Amino acid sequence: MASTAAKSHPYHMVDPSPWPALGTLSALTLAIGGIWYMHGGPLWGVAPGFLLLFATFYFWWRDVVRESRAGVFHTEAVNHGLRVGFLLFIASEVMFFFAFFWAFFNASAPLINSAAHVKWPPEGIVPFYAWGLPFLNTLILLTSGATVTVAHHAFRLGDREKMVFWTGVTVVLGAIFLACQAFEYSHAAFGFKDGIYPSTFFMATGFHGFHVFVGTCFLLVCFLRARRGDFTPNKHVGFEAAAWYWHFVDVVWLFLFVVIYLWGSMGFTGTYGH
Amino acid sequence: MAHGAAVAHGEHEHHPTGWKRWVYSTNHKDIGTMYIVLSMIAALVGGLMSWAIRLELAEPGIQFIHDTHFYNVLVTAHGFIMVFFVVMPAMIGGFGNWFVPLMIGAPDMAFPRMNNISFWLTAAGFILLMLSAVVGEGPGTGWTVYPPLSSIAFHPGPSVDFGILALHVAGAGSILGAINFIVTIFNMRAPGMTMHRMPLFVWSILVTAFLLLLALPVLAGALTMLLTDRNFGTHFYEVAGGGDPLLWQHLFWFFGHPEVYIIILPAFGIISQIVSTFAKKPVFGYLGMAYAMVSIGVVGFVVWAHHMFMTGIGVNARAYFTVATLIIAVPTGIKIFSWLATMWGGSIEFKAPMLYAMGFIWLFVMGGVTGVVLANGGIDTAFHDTYYVVAHFHYVMAIAAIFAMFGAWYYWIGKMTGRQYPEGLARVQFWVFFIGVNVLFFPQHFLGLAGMPRRIPDYPDVYAGWNFVSSIGAAITMAGTLLFYYVVFHTLASGRKAASNPWGEGATTLEWTVPSPAPFHTHEEMPVIAGGGHGHSHGHGMPRPAE
Numbered sequence: 132m133a134s135t136a137a138k139s140h141p142y143h144m145v146d147p148s149p150w151p152a153l154g155t156l157s158a159l160t161l162a163i164g165g166i167w168y169m170h171g172g173p174l175w176g177v178a179p180g181f182l183l184l185f186a187t188f189y190f191w192w193r194d195v196v197r198e199s200r201a202g203v204f205h206t207e208a209v210n211h212g213l214r215v216g217f218l219l220f221i222a223s224e225v226m227f228f229f230a231f232f233w234a235f236f237n238a239s240a241p242l243i244n245s246a247a248h249v250k251w252p253p254e255g256i257v258p259f260y261a262w263g264l265p266f267l268n269t270l271i272l273l274t275s276g277a278t279v280t281v282a283h284h285a286f287r288l289g290d291r292e293k294m295v296f297w298t299g300v301t302v303v304l305g306a307i308f309l310a311c312q313a314f315e316y317s318h319a320a321f322g323f324k325d326g327i328y329p330s331t332f333f334m335a336t337g338f339h340g341f342h343v344f345v346g347t348c349f350l351l352v353c354f355l356r357a358r359r360g361d362f363t364p365n366k367h368v369g370f371e372a373a374a375w376y377w378h379f380v381d382v383v384w385l386f387l388f389v390v391i392y393l394w395g396s397m398g399f400t401g402t403y404g405h
Numbered sequence: 406m407a408h409g410a411a412v413a414h415g416e417h418e419h420h421p422t423g424w425k426r427w428v429y430s431t432n433h434k435d436i437g438t439m440y441i442v443l444s445m446i447a448a449l450v451g452g453l454m455s456w457a458i459r460l461e462l463a464e465p466g467i468q469f470i471h472d473t474h475f476y477n478v479l480v481t482a483h484g485f486i487m488v489f490f491v492v493m494p495a496m497i498g499g500f501g502n503w504f505v506p507l508m509i510g511a512p513d514m515a516f517p518r519m520n521n522i523s524f525w526l527t528a529a530g531f532i533l534l535m536l537s538a539v540v541g542e543g544p545g546t547g548w549t550v551y552p553p554l555s556s557i558a559f560h561p562g563p564s565v566d567f568g569i570l571a572l573h574v575a576g577a578g579s580i581l582g583a584i585n586f587i588v589t590i591f592n593m594r595a596p597g598m599t600m601h602r603m604p605l606f607v608w609s610i611l612v613t614a615f616l617l618l619l620a621l622p623v624l625a626g627a628l629t630m631l632l633t634d635r636n637f638g639t640h641f642y643e644v645a646g647g648g649d650p651l652l653w654q655h656l657f658w659f660f661g662h663p664e665v666y667i668i669i670l671p672a673f674g675i676i677s678q679i680v681s682t683f684a685k686k687p688v689f690g691y692l693g694m695a696y697a698m699v700s701i702g703v704v705g706f707v708v709w710a711h712h713m714f715m716t717g718i719g720v721n722a723r724a725y726f727t728v729a730t731l732i733i734a735v736p737t738g739i740k741i742f743s744w745l746a747t748m749w750g751g752s753i754e755f756k757a758p759m760l761y762a763m764g765f766i767w768l769f770v771m772g773g774v775t776g777v778v779l780a781n782g783g784i785d786t787a788f789h790d791t792y793y794v795v796a797h798f799h800y801v802m803a804i805a806a807i808f809a810m811f812g813a814w815y816y817w818i819g820k821m822t823g824r825q826y827p828e829g830l831a832r833v834q835f836w837v838f839f840i841g842v843n844v845l846f847f848p849q850h851f852l853g854l855a856g857m858p859r860r861i862p863d864y865p866d867v868y869a870g871w872n873f874v875s876s877i878g879a880a881i882t883m884a885g886t887l888l889f890y891y892v893v894f895h896t897l898a899s900g901r902k903a904a905s906n907p908w909g910e911g912a913t914t915l916e917w918t919v920p921s922p923a924p925f926h927t928h929e930e931m932p933v934i935a936g937g938g939h940g941h942s943h944g945h946g947m948p949r950p951a952e
């Protein structure tokens with residue numbers, strides 16, 4: 132590789148790229164379109180922003196994949212940096228959910244906040260029965276955490292077929308989870324605007340669901356890349372990142388299940404509708 | 406693009422020129438320069454706003470801002486612009502980008518393309534913030550955006566939403582930038598550049614990046630809930646729906662207190678470099694200095710409710726937050742005394758950067774002392790929301806940070822542009838600015854002690870005297886600021902050529918081993934750092950290039 136001749140370090144000096152500027156343009160467009168929509172504009176106002184955003188994702192990550200496939204840029208040092216960077220990204224995501232859990236406890240736990248609701252769920256709210264669909268979703272997500280790990284181990288041992296298969300299974304489980312959540316939402320006994328209970332419930336579980344969606348897409352891309360043969364047993368950072376992300380999503384769900392579904396419905400004294 | 410990358414970099418002249426060089430940039434120096442330019446533009450806007458505020462406050466009665474909501478908009482925009490679009494871009498994005506890779510011997514940042522979007526998102530945030538002031542009624546919420554004032558009932562227009570998204574977008578850029586700095590520092594240090602040999606500026610950026618990484622997402626969460634409260638019918642902060650406006654205050658200050666360290670930690674790092682250079686001594690107590698920053702960063706996460714003493718939190722909580730806040734004075738004291746000890750017995754040269762470093766220490770000690778006062782929940786009962794607070798935070802954070810930025814600019818401009826600033830003029834600029842800010846902010850202590858509230862465009866006649874003095878100070882400060890822009894212009898237009906190391910034996914960090922201006926690519930041959938002490942690149946002799 133010619134570019135390696137001039138340098139004596141293992142790092143990747145990335146070529147200039149238009150995608151960061153395009154990404155910024157999409158953020159601006161999306162923000163303005165979104166505000167227009169929120170203040171009476173049409174929903175399609177957000178469409179241009181989303182289109183640009185998806186274009187950015189596509190082209191940017193296409194370049195990253197190409198650079199990876201070129202073989203020379205992603206040295207061990209660069210891969211190490213990518214891994215550390217991704218873990219840091221997950222750390223920031225954890226802090227994002229931290230805010231929503233804070234909102235939940237602030238409203239529901241008099242032990243923490245003396246002004247919290249003494250009765251939780253508040254009067255008139257019929258929560259979900261935790262050991263029904265939410266528990267099923269817990270099992271689905273835990274299973275998917277196991278299948279993605281099976282895929283990872285298989286690949287370490289060099290078994291690509293098996294890896295592709297179990298990654299595919301994980302993607303399917305992610306999709307089932309999302310379908311269950313959609314079903315759950317559409318059968319909620321409380322409306323989105325019915326006060327603080329639905330606010331905390333939908334915000335926390337909704338953002339989690341969005342993360343499941345992102346993680347599923349991420350794994351799907353890894354599935355396709357694995358089939359194409361992009362990964363080798365000791366070089367598959369993209370897959371590792373997707374797996375880590377998936378475990379993160381998994382752990383957040385466990386907290387949601389225990390805290391919001393289980394503990395958060397313990398004060399419920401009425402009868403469940405269904 | 407990837408296939409483009411397959412072409413030889415060879416002698417590197419294949420990087421784009423013209424506007425593409427900047428818009429498509431993946432070069433830490435160019436990106437750093439763009440950050441500094443953005444900061445200088447935003448500083449003019451934010452500075453003009455503060456100038457307008459001080460003009461209004463020069464005398465009792467309404468002078469020219471008849472719409473008092475507009476006064477609030479000015480105060481809000483001034484605070485936001487200064488914090489998010491002047492100080493942070495210059496210190497972290499600007500000097501951090503330029504000098505972290507140079508100081509640790511790395512060829513660039515870890516993720517050069519992501520580095521670029523960090524900058525552009527910051528610029529987009531600035532645009533959205535400017536839009537917030539001109540579309541609709543303008544946000545008159547203060548930079549703290551407390552509901553219910555910021556709720557849809559009291560700000561029905563799109564302004565607050567623009568503000569929210571401005572912070573979202575700029576915050577996303579900062580989080581990505583934080584990841585970039587941490588990975589660069591952990592993963593790209595030259596051979597021999599151990600953590601305990603890193604210059605203190607690099608340490609300061611490392612700690613700052615962790616604060617950004619962990620604090621900004623909490624703000625993002627809080628902002629998201631404000632956005633949905635305003636527009637989608639949730640009730641997080643709405644009492645009517647069982648929500649709690651104090652939730653916002655907790656989340657905001659859980660971010661906000663680390664935010665003030667995000668602003669001041671890079672300043673600590675800059676001051677350490679400057680003091681050691683011009684005292685011609687290694688920093689006294691290097692390890693103590695590094696870990697003082699780490700402990701300030703950690704403890705900074707558990708003191709947030711000292712901003713909420715007056716909200717009715719319990720007496721135990723007030724006792725805890727008082728004590729926890731006072732504890733931060735310990736590592737902070739370590740820093741002050743180590744700077745003094747570094748100067749002690751040194752042969753000090755009073756060049757412009759050093760003047761600014763010493764000015765910084767004065768300001769920071771002043772603001773620190775009033776900070777210790779305000780940390781007491783009991784005393785804050787009287788001082789909360791008065792001009793005493795305004796004086797305190799401008800000393801300790803705002804103006805102190807500006808001093809570090811000016812100091813850094815004088816210190817590094819030769820390296821960045823190859824041109825040295827005019828020393829005599831720079832010293833004049835320092836004294837004008839130093840006198841200006843003290844005349845501006847010192848009297849505000851007295852106003853606060855006498856009970857004058859902040860965020861108010863008019864006041865009783867008793868406060869007239871010191872307000873007038875303060876506004877005179879603002880005029881001097883403005884003159885000093887404009888003089889600075891003139892110095893910048895003068896330096897770029899006709900500054901004399903800078904040597905690769907203009908400061909002599911005191912300047913021991915790696916950036917002084919490369920030519921001035923620093924070439925487009927540096928450390929393509931990673932330097933090897935030999936033996937020796939802490940915090941400077943050489944023990945006995947300059948670093949030698951790798952074999």
Ligand code: HEM
Nearest residue numbers: 455458480484487488492547548549803804859860861879
């Ligand atoms: C350059 C000279 C500066 C002047 C003359 C100035 C002046 C002022 C004035 C008059 C206020 C309004 C006080 C009130 O009405 O309550 C204010 C508020 C504020 N300033 Fe500055 N300032 C300066 C620099 C800075 C810098 C560099 C920063 C930040 C890094 C900063 C951050 C703030 C903040 C956060 C507020 C509070 C805004 C609010 O109440 O929401 N200022 N400043």
Ligand SMILES: [Cu+2]
Nearest residue numbers: 662709711712
């Ligand atoms: Cu604080």
